[in-house]
Amino acid sequence: MAKILIAEDDRISQKLAVKIVEELGHTAFVSPNGKHAYESLMTNSGFDLLLTDIMMPEMDGRQLIQTLRGDQRFNNLPIIIMSAVVGLNDISNLLKLGATRFLAKPLERTELEDYITRCLCAEKPCHK
Template sequence: MFAISGMLETYGMTVLHAPNGRKGIEVLLANSGIDLILMDVMMPEMDGYATTAAVRAMQQYARLPIIAVTAKAMQGDREKSLASGASDYVTKPVDADELLDTMQRVLGERGPGEGADS
């Protein structure tokens, strides 16, 4: 995910990191104004599926775009990511153009004022 972070920072985006899902939720709650989450599916302690479901259970983040990112491209992974609440799914190695297109699309699917501050 750090390679992805570097790429996003070159586009002027601010990137926050968390080593696992539990810390990710702490980072989310401590930082208002988060526009999108890139969720690594394979994390220690609390995987991306459980973390995504936990974020979705919080009313204020029910529509926050979440893109699942995983090296697992096996059949069923996309469906499992979407079922846990992900807005979309990309596989590693991440293609920069595909990721940016996906980010733009899921950010555009929110209505006005439906970000983290809603």
């Protein structure tokens, strides 16, 4: 079972992501914005994966990724971006910043499940 941090300010997307994470047998923690997510990661280094939106108050997803990738403690933390408001150049730039995967909103259950499984299996051997 993995600990997954979900940085998302939209309540509907939060609830859907939490439901999918928990149905996969993992534990979900929700942060309403990037700043809260960063503070959560700094005080609790036991997270196995970060799911984050881009457009959020206080600290957006881009700033969050940049800040995390600038700290070597988070070099290997898988980060999945969830967003509806980016184009191909934006996706490319987010991946260059250090995002592991990009997922378009609205969230699609099987795609999110697949991305979570792939990211977690890349960190540790998984048995399917």
